[in-house]
Amino acid sequence: MKPKVIVYKKVDPKILEFVQQTCEVVYFEELDSNTYPAFFQELVNADGILGSRLKVYADLLDKAPQLKIVSNMSVGYDNLDIAALTARGVMATNTPEVLNDTVADTIMGLILASARRIPELDQWVRAGQWKSELKEQWYGVDVHHKVLGIIGMGGVGTTVAKRAHCGFDMEILYHNRSRNMAAEEKYGATYCSMEELLKNSDFVCLLTPLTPETENLIGKREFGLMKKSAIFINASRGKTVDEEELIKALQTGEIAGAGLDVFVQEPINMDNPLLSMKNVVTLPHIGSATYETRFQMAMTAATNLVSGLKGDTPANLIK
Numbered sequence: 001m002k003p004k005v006i007v008y009k010k011v012d013p014k015i016l017e018f019v020q021q022t023c024e025v026v027y028f029e030e031l032d033s034n035t036y037p038a039f040f041q042e043l044v045n046a047d048g049i050l051g052s053r054l055k056v057y058a059d060l061l062d063k064a065p066q067l068k069i070v071s072n073m074s075v076g077y078d079n080l081d082i083a084a085l086t087a088r089g090v091m092a093t094n095t096p097e098v099l100n101d102t103v104a105d106t107i108m109g110l111i112l113a114s115a116r117r118i119p120e121l122d123q124w125v126r127a128g129q130w131k132s133e134l135k136e137q138w139y140g141v142d143v144h145h146k147v148l149g150i151i152g153m154g155g156v157g158t159t160v161a162k163r164a165h166c167g168f169d170m171e172i173l174y175h176n177r178s179r180n181m182a183a184e185e186k187y188g189a190t191y192c193s194m195e196e197l198l199k200n201s202d203f204v205c206l207l208t209p210l211t212p213e214t215e216n217l218i219g220k221r222e223f224g225l226m227k228k229s230a231i232f233i234n235a236s237r238g239k240t241v242d243e244e245e246l247i248k249a250l251q252t253g254e255i256a257g258a259g260l261d262v263f264v265q266e267p268i269n270m271d272n273p274l275l276s277m278k279n280v281v282t283l284p285h286i287g288s289a290t291y292e293t294r295f296q297m298a299m300t301a302a303t304n305l306v307s308g309l310k311g312d313t314p315a316n317l318i319k
C-alpha cells in the first residue's frame with residue numbers, strides 16, 4: 001500500500017504527479033478555516049505532510065500518530081518544533097540552497113529601492129508631481145562602494161555578499177557565531193563582532209534563522225549603535241527584530257530607512273506605523289517568490305518527502 005501524504009500548499013501539477021508515483025496524495029491548495037477540518041481528519045492517518053508555515057508543534061503531532069516526515073517548503077523552519085518531532089521519531093526537512101539567488105536578488109532590490117527611494121519616487125511621478133527639474137530633496141544615497149554588514153552569513157547571506165562585492169564594489173562586514181571562510185576568500189568579507197558591524201555599516205542586512213537565540217536580536221541598543229544614515233534590511237523573520245524599537249528608531253531618526261520583507265504579524269496589520277513611513281520599503285514576504293524558484297523549492301520538498309518515506313535519508317534532513 002502506498003504511504004499517504006498531505007500536500008497543503010498550491011504546487012505545480014508536475015510536483016503532484018511526481019509524489020503520486022509513490023504516494024497517495026491528499027491535496028489542499030491552502031489551509032484556511034474552510035479546509036482545516038478536512039486537513040485534520042486526513043492527518044490522523046497521514047505518513048507525511050508537505051507545505052510551509054504550518055506550525056507543527058506537539059499538539060498537532062498528537063493528532064498525527066502515523067506521521068513519519070514533515071517536509072517544509074522553505075529554508076526557514078521556525079514553524080517546526082524540532083525537539084517534539086525528534087522525540088516522536090518524525091523526520092523534518094527544508095529547502096536550502098535552491099532559493100539563494102532569488103532571495104539575494106530580492107535583498108539587492110530592497111537595498112536599491114530604499115537607498116534610491118524608488119517606490120517613493122514612483123508614487124511621486126504617478127501623482128503628477130514631476131513638473132520641473134528634480135530638486136535635491138529627492139536625491140537618494142549611493143549603494144556602490146558603501147559598507148554592507150550581513151548578520152547571518154549563510155547560504156543567502158553569501159549570495160548577497162557576492163552580488164554586493166562583485167557587482168557593486170561594496171565592502172562586506174559580517175557576523176555569525178562561526179567564520180565563513182568561503183565568503184572571506186571569495187568576496188573579501190571581514191568577520192567582526194556585532195557591535196563593530198553595526199557601528200560601521202551603511203546597510204545592515206539581517207539574515208539569521210529565527211531561533212530562541214535570535215528572537216529580538218536587533219533592538220533599541222542595536223539601532224542606537226547604527227549610523228544615523230544606516231538603512232536596515234530584514235529578510236529573515238519579523239521576530240528577529242524588536243519591531244516597536246525599529247519603528248521608534250525610524251521615527252526619531254536613529255536610522256535613515258528600512259527595507260523589509262518580513263514582519264512580526266504577517267499579513268501585516270494596516271495600522272502598523274511602518275506602512276505610513278516614506279523611508280520604509282515593504283514587501284509581502286516574497287524573498288523566494290518567482291515561478292522558477294518556487295518550482296525548484298517544491299521539487300526539493302517533494303524529493304525529500306518521497307526519499308524519507310522510501311526509508312532513505314532525505315538530502316535536506318534537519319538535524
Ligand SMILES: NC(=O)C1=CN([C@@H]2O[C@H](COP(=O)(O)OP(=O)(O)OC[C@H]3O[C@@H](n4cnc5c(N)ncnc54)[C@H](OP(=O)(O)O)[C@@H]3O)[C@@H](O)[C@H]2O)C=CC1
Nearest residue numbers: 075076152153154155156176177178208209235236287288
Ligand atoms: N524572506 C524570505 O523569503 C526568506 C527568508 N529566509 C530566512 O533567512 C534565514 C537564513 O537562510 P539561509 O541563509 O538559507 O540559512 P543558513 O542556515 O545557510 O544561514 C544562516 C546563518 O545565520 C547564522 N546564525 C545562526 N544563528 C546565529 C546567531 N545566533 N547569531 C549570529 N548568526 C547566526 C549562521 O551562522 P552560525 O551558525 O555560524 O552562527 C548562518 O551563517 C532562514 O532561516 C529564513 O528565516 C530565507 C529565505 C527566504
Ligand SMILES: O=CC(=O)O
Nearest residue numbers: 073074075076288
Ligand atoms: O521565508 C522563506 C524561507 O524559505 O524560509
